[in-house]
Amino acid sequence: MNTKLLKYFPIAIIGIIIILIFASPLTVNKEHHFDFEHAQVIGINNEALEEDTVIPNLMLGYQQIKIKILTGKYADEEFNIRNPMSRTYNVHTKPGDKIIISIEEEKSEIKSISVFNYKKEHAVYILVALFFVVLLVFGGMKGLKSFISLVFTGVLIIFFMIPLFFKGYSPIPLTILTVAITTIVTIVMVDGINKKTIAAIAGTILGVIIAGLISYISSRLANLSGLTMNEAEELMYIAGVKDLKVRGLMFSAILIAALGAIMDVAMSIASSTFEIHKTNPKISFKNLLASGLNIGRDIMGTMSNTLILAFIGSSLNIIILLMAYEMPYTQLINLDLIVTEVVQSVSGSIGIILTVPITAMISTYLAIHEKTKKNSKLRF
Numbered sequence: 001m002n003t004k005l006l007k008y009f010p011i012a013i014i015g016i017i018i019i020l021i022f023a024s025p026l027t028v029n030k031e032h033h034f035d036f037e038h039a040q041v042i043g044i045n046n047e048a049l050e051e052d053t054v055i056p057n058l059m060l061g062y063q064q065i066k067i068k069i070l071t072g073k074y075a076d077e078e079f080n081i082r083n084p085m086s087r088t089y090n091v092h093t094k095p096g097d098k099i100i101i102s103i104e105e106e107k108s109e110i111k112s113i114s115v116f117n118y119k120k121e122h123a124v125y126i127l128v129a130l131f132f133v134v135l136l137v138f139g140g141m142k143g144l145k146s147f148i149s150l151v152f153t154g155v156l157i158i159f160f161m162i163p164l165f166f167k168g169y170s171p172i173p174l175t176i177l178t179v180a181i182t183t184i185v186t187i188v189m190v191d192g193i194n195k196k197t198i199a200a201i202a203g204t205i206l207g208v209i210i211a212g213l214i215s216y217i218s219s220r221l222a223n224l225s226g227l228t229m230n231e232a233e234e235l236m237y238i239a240g241v242k243d244l245k246v247r248g249l250m251f252s253a254i255l256i257a258a259l260g261a262i263m264d265v266a267m268s269i270a271s272s273t274f275e276i277h278k279t280n281p282k283i284s285f286k287n288l289l290a291s292g293l294n295i296g297r298d299i300m301g302t303m304s305n306t307l308i309l310a311f312i313g314s315s316l317n318i319i320i321l322l323m324a325y326e327m328p329y330t331q332l333i334n335l336d337l338i339v340t341e342v343v344q345s346v347s348g349s350i351g352i353i354l355t356v357p358i359t360a361m362i363s364t365y366l367a368i369h370e371k372t373k374k375n376s377k378l379r380f
C-alpha cells in the first residue's frame with residue numbers, strides 16, 4: 001500500500017508547485033476591512049420577534065445578544081451586539097450557539113460587529129469525511145485514487161486556473177488547458193496508462209472542446225456576452241480592479257460543468273470496447289465499433305439529461321419566479337438568463353452525445369490494431 005502511494009507523490013509535488021507559483025492572494029485594505037471570526041452566543045439580552053405570516057417557523061425582528069469571540073486578535077473578549085432578522089438575512093440565535101461574526105475595522109479599531117452566519121463548517125467536514133470513507137470502503141484502491149485525483153482537480157482550478165484569470169489570461173485557452181490536465185491526471189490515476197485510458201482521454205478532451213465550441217458559436221449567434229450571469233455585476237467590478245476577462249467566463253463554466261459527465265461517458269465506452277475485444281479478440285472492426293455504439297446509446301440517454309437537469313436544478317428558483325409573474329413566452333424565451341441556461345445545458349449534452357461515437361471509434365481502432373498485450377498492461 002505504501003509503495004503504491006509513493007507513485008502519487010509527483011502529483012502532490014505538482015499541486016504544491018502550482019500553489020506556490022500561481023496562488024494570488026487577494027489584497028486587503030489595511031485602513032478599512034472586515035475580519036470573520038468564530039464566536040459563541042453567551043446570552044440574549046433582549047429580543048422583539050414575531051413569526052413570519054408567509055414562511056413557517058421564520059422569526060422576524062431583532063435580538064440584542066451577548067457574544068464571546070473565540071478566534072482572532074479579539075479572542076476571549078465579550079461584546080453586546082444587535083442581530084437584525086429579516087426574510088433574506090436571518091440567523092436566529094440562542095445561548096450556546098456557535099456563530100460566525102464579521103468585524104469591521106477602521107484604522108485598527110472596531111467600527112461594528114455583525115452576526116454573519118451560523119457555524120456550519122463541521123457539517124462540511126463530516127460530509128467530506130463520509131464521502132472519503134464510502135469511496136475507500138466500496139472503491140478500494142481505485143476509490144483512493146479517485147479521491148486523490150479529485151483533490152488535484154480542486155487544487156488545479158483554485159490555485160492555477162482562477163489566479164491566472166486574475167492576471168489577465170484569456171479564460172478560453174486556459175480552461176481548455178485545465179480540462180486537459182485534469183482529464184489526463186484523473187483517468188491515469190484511476191486506471192493507469194494503457195490504450196484504454198488513452199482512448200478515454202482523447203474522447204473526453206475532444207467531447208469537452210466540441211461542447212465548448214458549440215456553446216461559443218451559439219453564444220455569438222444569440223448575442224450573449226456572459227455579462228448577464230449570476231454575480232456578473234460583482235465580477236465586472238472586480239474586472240475593473242484586476243485584469244479579469246469576464247466575457248470568457250461563461251465558456252469556462254460550461255467546460256468545467258460538462259467535464260465530469262463527458263469523462264464518465266468516455267471511460268465507460270472505452271472500458272466496454274476493450275472488454276468486448278478482450279473476450280472476443282477475433283471480432284471485426286465493424287462489429288466492435290457497432291457494439292461500442294450500442295452501449296453508448298444506452299448511456300447517452302440518461303447522461304444527456306444530467307447536465308440539463310443540473311442546470312434546471314440550479315435555476316429552479318428563477319424559473320418559479322418567472323412563471324409566478326406569468327411572463328409571456330416571447331419575452332421569456334428571449335431573456336438572456338434563459339437563453340444562457342439553454343446554451344449551457346444543451347451544448348454540454350451535445351458534447352456528451354458526440355463523445356460516444358468519438359470514443360468508440362478511437363477505442364475500436366486502438367483495440368483492433370493492438371500489436372502487443374504488453375502496451376495494454378502498463379500501469380502508472
